[in-house]
Amino acid sequence: MKQWHTLVDALNAAPGDRPFVTSWIDEDEQEEVTFAEFRRRARVHASLLLDQGVAAGDRVVIVMPQGIAAMTVFAGAMMLGAVPAILAYPNFKIEPAKYSSGLAGVAANLAARVVVIDEEFPEDLLGHVSLHDSSRLIRAGRASDGGSESELPVAGIRPDGLAFIQHSAGTTGLQKGVALTHETVLTQVGHLARALQIDGAIDRIYSWLPLYHDMGLIACFILPMVCHVPLVMQSPLDWVMHPDTMLQVISDYRCTLAWLPNFAFQFVPRRTPRERWPQFDLSSMRALINCSEPVRASSMEEFLQAFAAIGLKRNALQSSYAMAENVFAVTQSDINGPGPKGFWADGMRFRSEHRVVTVPEGTSGAMSFASSGQLLPNHVVRVVSDNGEVLPECAVGEIHVKSDCLFEGYYNRPDLTASVLTAGWYHTGDLGFQMAGELYVVGRKKDLLIVGGENLYPQDIEEIVAGHPAIHDGRVVALGMYNPNLGTEDIVVVGEVEREETLVDAAEIERELRSRVVAAMGVAVRTIILKPPKWIIKSTAGKPSRSGTREKLVHEHPEFDV
Amino acid sequence: MTPEAQQMKQLIAELIRRPNLVIDENTALVSSGLIDSMALVDLLVKLEDITHMRIPPGKVQPKDMDTIALMFATAQRVGKPRK
Numbered sequence: 001m002k003q004w005h006t007l008v009d010a011l012n013a014a015p016g017d018r019p020f021v022t023s024w025i026d027e028d029e030q031e032e033v034t035f036a037e038f039r040r041r042a043r044v045h046a047s048l049l050l051d052q053g054v055a056a057g058d059r060v061v062i063v064m065p066q067g068i069a070a071m072t073v074f075a076g077a078m079m080l081g082a083v084p085a086i087l088a089y090p091n092f093k094i095e096p097a098k099y100s101s102g103l104a105g106v107a108a109n110l111a112a113r114v115v116v117i118d119e120e121f122p123e124d125l126l127g128h129v130s131l132h133d134s135s136r137l138i139r140a141g142r143a144s145d146g147g148s149e150s151e152l153p154v155a156g157i158r159p160d161g162l163a164f165i166q167h168s169a170g171t172t173g174l175q176k177g178v179a180l181t182h183e184t185v186l187t188q189v190g191h192l193a194r195a196l197q198i199d200g201a202i203d204r205i206y207s208w209l210p211l212y213h214d215m216g217l218i219a220c221f222i223l224p225m226v227c228h229v230p231l232v233m234q235s236p237l238d239w240v241m242h243p244d245t246m247l248q249v250i251s252d253y254r255c256t257l258a259w260l261p262n263f264a265f266q267f268v269p270r271r272t273p274r275e276r277w278p279q280f281d282l283s284s285m286r287a288l289i290n291c292s293e294p295v296r297a298s299s300m301e302e303f304l305q306a307f308a309a310i311g312l313k314r315n316a317l318q319s320s321y322a323m324a325e326n327v328f329a330v331t332q333s334d335i336n337g338p339g340p341k342g343f344w345a346d347g348m349r350f351r352s353e354h355r356v357v358t359v360p361e362g363t364s365g366a367m368s369f370a371s372s373g374q375l376l377p378n379h380v381v382r383v384v385s386d387n388g389e390v391l392p393e394c395a396v397g398e399i400h401v402k403s404d405c406l407f408e409g410y411y412n413r414p415d416l417t418a419s420v421l422t423a424g425w426y427h428t429g430d431l432g433f434q435m436a437g438e439l440y441v442v443g444r445k446k447d448l449l450i451v452g453g454e455n456l457y458p459q460d461i462e463e464i465v466a467g468h469p470a471i472h473d474g475r476v477v478a479l480g481m482y483n484p485n486l487g488t489e490d491i492v493v494v495g496e497v498e499r500e501e502t503l504v505d506a507a508e509i510e511r512e513l514r515s516r517v518v519a520a521m522g523v524a525v526r527t528i529i530l531k532p533p534k535w536i537i538k539s540t541a542g543k544p545s546r547s548g549t550r551e552k553l554v555h556e557h558p559e560f561d562v
Numbered sequence: 563m564t565p566e567a568q569q570m571k572q573l574i575a576e577l578i579r580r581p582n583l584v585i586d587e588n589t590a591l592v593s594s595g596l597i598d599s600m601a602l603v604d605l606l607v608k609l610e611d612i613t614h615m616r617i618p619p620g621k622v623q624p625k626d627m628d629t630i631a632l633m634f635a636t637a638q639r640v641g642k643p644r645k
Contacts, residue, residue: 026616028642065620092602092622122623237619241607500579534577534601 003190006157006182008078010226011039018200020224022232023067024249033068035228038075041068043149045076045140049114050152052136056081058113059165063103064140065089065118066211066235071221073116073140074211078164081157085110085165085177086212089118090125091237100125107135109412110165110177116140159183165411166217168324177411178324188218188327188405189226191376195332196257196287200228203286206255207231208239208246215292218328219259229257244272247280247307254284259320261292263474263543265299269306270473283311287335291320294441294459297342297370315339321372321441325407325426330381331439333373341371341438348522351454354396356433356440365522367460371438378404382425383433396433396455398445400425431457447546449480451489451523456480458546464520465495465528470509472496475536477549481560483526490526492560493517494549500532529553563587566612567630573608574630577601587631592624602627609633615641 004010016036023031060077064070077084115137159182168176209216224231232253300317319340321331333340344366345356359366382390383397391397409417420427432441449456458478465476475496480489510528537548591597626636
């Protein structure tokens with residue numbers, strides 16, 4: 001990849017006739033723009049922003065549906081030296097009240113000069129978008145039918161100037177605007193492009209990932225923009241309703257690269273009727289990267305078993321560990337290797353001694369681990385205990401990151417910054433360990449269950465429970481509930497049954513689940529609560545939400561509210 | 563109630579699991595808290611199946627799915643015939 005000074009330079013240098021973004025709506029409706037057309041539309045939007053008084057350094061908040069228009073407004077703002085931020089667009093899955101409160105807080109924090117919405121933005125939510133005394137609300141069209149391109153001022157964009165703001169994932173993420181400079185973003189993209197051996201003339205990226213999260217924004221918009229790679233994109237909503245369309249798009253467009261969160265590796269094969277599998281062809285994929293959640297070998301194996309027969313290569317399944325605060329990736333598995341490294345470890349010692357000791361596969365109580373890959377160049381990681389002590393290899397603790405593309409702080413939130421950034425180290429809140437040059441991520445620190453001094457990872461318990469045939473795929477939440485009598489946490493598991501009528505056998509299913517958890521992990525679950533389908537609260541990504549489910553559980557079962 | 567609306571009513575009854583509750587085409591479902599917005603993905607997929615339409619989810623808001631009558635009106639408004 002050439003060394004560009006700014007993201008705008010990189011966009012301007014792209015070959016004009018090469019396809020850039022294809023927005024795939026359904027079999028009958030797609031829209032494709034070349035790099036030249038993308039630039040033209042971005043300039044139209046830049047003119048619109050200029051007319052509204054937007055100048056270099058001004059924040060521009062974009063609340064538009066996933067698609068080309070949102071991306072060209074984003075690029076148009078950068079052309080003026082302004083600082084765009086994409087926020088989630090309201091949709092039928094998000095409670096309007098929840099949506100409004102999130103939007104109001106973040107938009108005010110950014111003190112945006114302009115908030116750009118689309119022509120179909122719901123009227124009843126408009127009241128929540130008024131943000132700041134000096135903010136203006138404008139509606140942007142698609143800029144596809146011409147539109148005027150006035151002469152843009154020479155923005156004098158500097159490599160060390162702010163390029164955009166992206167928001168950190170998670171429930172408090174909207175308060176955490178990660179402001180990034182052009183050179184920081186370009187440094188990250190350079191590392192990633194080399195690690196993945198990106199070639200714009202050959203590669204094509206597939207994505208359904210939302211542009212308001214780092215995985216969608218960086219891997220599936222900024223990286224292809226800078227490396228001049230064509231991109232085929234769906235909206236997350238279209239994908240979640242019809243996950244099989246991902247297979248269709250990859251097949252039709254011969255896509256070579258994609259990023260997916262771990263749950264999607266199970267969701268897609270389980271939600272795609274088996275008789276349709278032979279219609280697809282995944283032989284073009286050279287890297288399907290498991291990212292943004294702890295990597296589970298079993299999830300990737302399920303995906304591989306389902307789709308190896310339609311050309312999916314084992315070594316196409318790769319992994320990465322990424323976060324908005326580092327622009328995106330910290331690690332990447334070896335693209336030329338056989339896939340993420342993995343091994344089996346003694347489960348008991350992992351939980352009680354907080355370290356991994358390898359054992360042969362099949363050993364009683366053994367647990368499997370899958371690597372998130374190796375550190376990118378100029379990245380350093382340390383694993384730290386609760387006491388702040390730096391731990392040796394194979395010991396489990398909080399992952400701290402230092403790199404040449406780390407953020408400098410959350411926008412306008414020195415309080416939040418101070419709590420996670422010390423002496424150039426970012427405290428990720430993720431737990432993991434290093435082994436033989438690979439980083440393994442095992443869970444979130446705040447989700448950890450601490451039972452009688454043992455560290456238990458909810459994902460491990462959930463995986464065991466979800467393996468029972470009566471339980472709905474992936475619809476399990478394991479929680480730690482404080483037990484004042486014992487002075488420690490008890491494990492409470494909520495699982496949805498596949499069919500409501502099986503609840504008559506609840507006692508028998510519970511007994512089986514308890515014995516499975518004890519056999520695999522050596523710990524007892526205090527309470528197993530079986531619920532009918534659809535009971536567990538899901539996040540906007542469609543995954544079980546721990547915090548939402550905990551709240552609902554306490555509401556329905558006040559005995560847990562201690 | 564049309565046979566299509568009846569099918570949708572049956573799915574909703576399964577979702578809310580309140581055997582004594584009578585719902586009709588105009589019962590408020592989302593705004594009354596009877597179903598949560600997360601369940602709307604399944605309802606929307608079902609609505610596509612029943613109406614043989616493709617319904618772009620980006621054009622649907624929770625209020626468009628608040629009653630059975632509104633669901634079918636939404637399908638008519640934004641749906642397009644499925645091949």
